[in-house]
Amino acid sequence: MSKSLHTPLTNADVLHIAKLANLTLTEAEVEKFKKQLEDTISYVENLDELDTAKVEPTLHSTNVNNIYFEDGTENKRLFTTDEALKNAPTQPKKKMFTVKRIME
Numbered sequence: 001m002s003k004s005l006h007t008p009l010t011n012a013d014v015l016h017i018a019k020l021a022n023l024t025l026t027e028a029e030v031e032k033f034k035k036q037l038e039d040t041i042s043y044v045e046n047l048d049e050l051d052t053a054k055v056e057p058t059l060h061s062t063n064v065n066n067i068y069f070e071d072g073t074e075n076k077r078l079f080t081t082d083e084a085l086k087n088a089p090t091q092p093k094k095k096m097f098t099v100k101r102i103m104e
Helices: 011-020 027-049 081-085
Strands: none
Touching: 011 027
16 A cells, blocks of 8 residues: 555544544544554545546446436326325325334
8 A cells, every 4th residue: 555645543533533423432442443544544545546537527336317307297107196005015094105103
């Protein structure tokens, strides 16, 4: 791996990241994760070495194009409410699916 360009992480940095993730870390975990985060940052910095001059920017990693409908067109692929509910395993109520209660 190439020489790291970022400022080394401090324990305070790791604790701040842990706080953002709502995690409580022990001193040993802080040291462990500091090393892992440093390695991750160093690895990602390797991307700076790639020549991307001829790579066009993209919004998607797949070839998804024009997934939206033009204004005024009708999406004929949609189910009506009745079509969606006709195979429901339980009797719909007020044109909605019904499911067993999961909280009491």
